[in-house]
Amino acid sequence: MLDKAYNPQPTESRIYKMWEENRAFEPKDNPAEKPFCIILPPPNANGYLHLGHAMYVIEDILVRWHRMQGHPTLWMPGTDHAGIETQVVYERKLEEEGRSRFDLGPDKFYDEVMRFTRANQKNMINQMRSMGFSADWSKIKFTLDEDIIDIVYDTFIALDRDGMVYRGNRVCNWCPRCQTSFADIEIKYQEESAFMYTLDYGSVRIGTTRPETIFADTAVAVNPDDKRYKTLVGKKAIVPLIQKIIPIIADNHVDPKIGTGALKVTPAHDFHDYEIGMRHKLPNPSVIDKEGRMINVPDELSGLVTSEARTKTVDLLDKAGVLITKEPLQHSVAHCERCGTVIEPIPTDQWYVKVDKLKQRSKEALEKGDIRIIPERFTKQCIDWLDQMYDWNVSRQIWWGIRMPVYYPLESKSGKKEYLIAKTEKEAKDYYGEKNYRVETDTFDTWFSSSQWPHATLATNGMLDQFYPTSVMETGRDILFKWVARMIMLGLYTMNDVPFRTVYLHGLVRDEKGQKMSKSKGNVINPLEMTSVFGTDALRMALTIGVTSGNDGSLSTEKVEGYRNFINKLWNASRFVLMQCEEHKVVPANVAEDDFELLSLADKALFHELLDVRVFVTQGLEQYRLSEVGERLYDFIWDYFCDWYLELSKGESNPELLVFAVREILVLLHPYCPFVTEELWSHVKQKEFGMLIQQPWPAFVDSGCANEHTELEVVIAVIKAIRKIRAEQGVAPDKKVQVIVVPGKHASVLKPQQDHIMRLSRSDVLEFTKKPSGDVASLFLPDGIEVHVSMEGLVDLEGLKKEQTQLKSYVDSLGKKLSNEQFTSRAPAAVIEQERQKLAEAEGKLKKIEERLSTS
């Protein structure tokens, strides 16, 4: 016999081991069925599993469901080296140890991070397994696997061959701490207080927030239509302190309303100024080096970091009498997303991928609906983002990543190409000569490799033909642009087809107050703590129910606890069923699928409800309504199966049907709660059945018991009414009561259920009559049903009076509605008929209540 309470820990590890030993997660060939494939968003192998990863439970639900439907199903797992993020994490670790990556050098650093990553990887995989994830771990890939790198190289080489790769010296986002460039999307802006300085440039006054960059000014620009400055265009201005003479030019970019309307142009340290510089063929001398320190400036400033240089320059300007005003201002400043350092725009050599064609095709795919994004609204966002995307800087000057397959000649005048993009070093040797080349040290942007993940993982497993395009990409809303959009671009480019048909986006998991979880707030919920206390199934339910696609959800210990209670309820219901079997000498393993007979009203009603749930769950999952489906299962199991059917069955046990019902419940709930269902399955399954994870998903059939289902509801209503009267009248629980039921239209339904009604309402005597007699407390139900409980002494009529008031206003509003000609002439006949019936019902009930009230 089962334990009195479900104990998840020992069960979960045992069950998971069984699945793995039986290779239950590997796709089964079935040419007749459509394949289903999800690529797991590879977690960054630099930390621990958090709730963001735990949300992949959505994928597990879909995967398990499709597997049960007989589709060849693959959930492809992997981990990401996560370039800069991991590098920064590891550098912090080094810092704590009093070391730095520069003590190690690139090679040693790489090796150490590789060891660190491998260890984390193992960890993460085990943590995902403890979540019950049924990914095919035998196929797991890492973004730094050699065969994956090969594919990344192939793509880069192909892009180059197609003329879509170029190297350029342009202003880029540079992080002085990370010592690398970043793409625009990896920059975070923060509001900061600063000053707007107005400076005297001789003939003109300019406004700036960055006075330290004046030494790199190569022009002053004004708007061509700005009347104030019209005569100045073509004349000269003087950069203060260094007395450098620069031209005054006209450019449309300048907004006359900002500052003084005259803009100092610093092509080396500002993106827009760089563009202006290009248009006007201005030089772009740099005064900030890659460390973020001043160079090529007056001696007293040289070597200072920009913030210090700013203060000092302002001092100097002030002393020189050229600082005209200094006004506070709020503006947003670019920071490194990873380490928070202020980003310096400086000119550097970088590799770019031209995105025009890539984004065009991606947009078309989205517009045509080749890819469906759930929720829908993100489709437009994605298209808009693609629209404004600039060429993609794919090179990073970090050590942890995939080295770019590029080679340069040692001597630039060799007459050979300035660079060679080649898959192997041998090609470089052959081309430039044995010792006449050097190897590129830049690595690829992490997103460049991870954007090839769907086809790269499938190709390296030899499953491209079977599973590309994949079915669903389920991931966090926050990486729609960074990752999803780019997967679409590169997927279409390399495979000539979209990487996935459907994108399902989930939001952030917030705390019980709807606040973002963060270490500093101390409100972080660790998924593994939750699973060890409440069980994995409970956490899975908590993460799925009450959370909708694209929106943030909130999680609390109480919520998980609630679902733990639910799991335990299911456990005990099953335990009860097994006890019934024992009592009636029924061996669950011997019960065949059609071994049960529908004997009673309750049996038929249950059978109908079971099929109804089956349809709801199947259709709901088809429509990705995971929350509603989970809720329906919860309600059905607790409020219907346990509260009503099991209670009724205590009066007329039908153990074979109970076994059937529990099996059906376990099958339907399995995608959500794989562990407890699999465990219970082993107790109720038929001999020849295999594991639950491999059970076929049930098909739809007509129950033919819809009437009985409705009839049982009438019985339930009567039981509830008696209970309510007892509670309202303060009848002691152990006190016997005499009940009189006027069955109205439902005599034939209610009379045979007399025993059930009496038992579940704890009534002693139950009579069916046309009219009550004596002192009674009453409730009036639809279809003329009246429930009366004999009372000795005073009857509390407050409840009835309250109901009378409510009914009166209800009858009023219905009456108004029905006497409104607009309504009766325009509303559909069915609706009018419905309202009429409601009114008749309510009026009948009201009349009875009033009669009852008048007799006391």
Place this chain on the structure above:
RNA sequence: GGACAGCUAGCUCAGUUGGUUAGAGCGCCUCGCUUACACCGAGGAGGUCACAGGUUCGAAUCCUGUGCUGUCCACCA
């Protein structure tokens, strides 16, 4: 500046295409160890669906506007 989302019971949230007197969980109140389950059972209280207009016979649901909260993008001399 542009776009998007949210505003529904004390709290956290559901509510598919407009049509019963708007739902759940938790919390709260009253009872209760009745042949699985106190991780439980029975009953109950609690909402002008942010606000203002509009469309409609009918609006939480559609439209317009306002407010607050949040997210993303762009700008920031």
